[in-house]
């Protein structure tokens with residue numbers, strides 16, 4: 050039975066929460082005085098779990114978006130992360146919001162990604178309301194570059210198919226492309242502009258979403274790895290090293306690590322890590338104005354003036370290092386596209402593990418085997434883009450609504466008994 054704080058004993062609540070903070074290190078929800086009485090109650094004092102409506106495991110962009118959405122709907126949310134906010138794939142993400150690129154063509158992934166893009170303005174506006182931090186969000190298009198005739202033919206074909214689907218896009222000649230982005234090499238054949246695309250700073254957005262959720266009473270516990278999910282009775286239980294949590298719903302949003310977390314009686318969900326390396330360059334002598342894609346890399350301009358260069362795609366297990374080869378290859382490709390980048394400053398290299406599924410579609414849906422468990426993982430190369438749609442779908446599932454057609458594409462059961 051859920052155990053709630055007695056409004057008559059606020060000092061006891063404060064005492065217990067202070068000691069939880071001490072045990073776990075950073076706890077972003079420090080403001081116990083302003084929390085509505087009775088929202089959370091740690092009952093280790095009585096050997097009972099801490100209760101909530103929803104426990105979200107993982108504070109990458111997906112967990113953060115889900116926690117924000119659920120807390121907006123009045124749910125009591127506890128977020129757990131084994132590290133800090135956005136320390137997984139999200140911190141390495143380029144944050145490109147581009148459904149109509151990267152060979153998506155007219156696939157189910159395109160359907161999900163295009164729908165999520167339509168939610169993005171409102172998603173960022175809500176996060177900005179909650180946080181004074183600057184979120185770098187730009188919707189001024191992406192430009193895919195053809196370096197030779199064969200690439201031009203492929204991109205022109207893509208442009209026609211996408212335009213027929215009603216998307217604002219244009220094929221540009223070599224001169225038109227260089228008018229738009231004068232820093233580009235002269236050795237190009239043309240460019241494909243998709244005007245509605247853009248980019249966002251994924252780490253800042255995640256932090257703002259957590260701030261929004263915690264301002265509504267959600268709790269964010271960092272350095273608190275979930276060790277096991279089980280369902281001993283009619284409620285779900287999550288064990289961490291320090292505490293036990295209980296809730297009717299648990300959202301598994303642990304990115305590449307989602308298959309590593311033991312879930313009692315259920316096989317590991319098939320998500321595996323695909324490493325990506327991303328570089329940050331500063332003070333380029335020749336700026337670019339929008340996301341630019343070449344054959345071997347992409348470039349993302351940041352509002353503060355820097356440029357991101359991405360990204361490698363490497364099947365190397367749980368190895369989160371940036372490597373000499375990765376950095377060299379990305380620098381060579383970037384400078385081939387924009388020769389002026391040889392004069393930029395090298396700021397840093399990051400690496401992250403993209404959570405990949407066997408069919409490259411995300412896994413969003415309820416478990417049949419463990420009622421109340423919701424998977425929200427496997428977003429591979431598009432987790433930032435797919436975050437608002439994922440949050441909306443998870444919120445529907447928590448409310449008992451399974452009717453959204455997108456859930457047919459993303460159901461975990463396409464991979465077996467989950």
Ligand SMILES: Cc1cc2nc3c(=O)[nH]c(=O)nc-3n(C[C@H](O)[C@H](O)[C@H](O)COP(=O)(O)OP(=O)(O)OC[C@H]3O[C@@H](n4cnc5c(N)ncnc54)[C@H](O)[C@@H]3O)c2cc1C
Nearest residue numbers: 107109111131137138139143145275304325431432433434
């Ligand atoms: C180089 C690179 C570039 C990318 N570019 C783009 C892009 O331009 N656009 C785009 O849309 N996507 C991009 N992606 C993909 C995107 O970053 C991912 O799809 C997205 O970040 C996945 O988010 P997530 O929250 O599922 O996973 P993560 O960000 O990895 O978060 C998972 C979290 O779960 C935590 N965790 C794991 N196990 C546990 C546990 N047992 N208990 C508690 N916490 C746990 C981890 O610490 C981590 O913080 C890129 C990825 C990379 C690597």
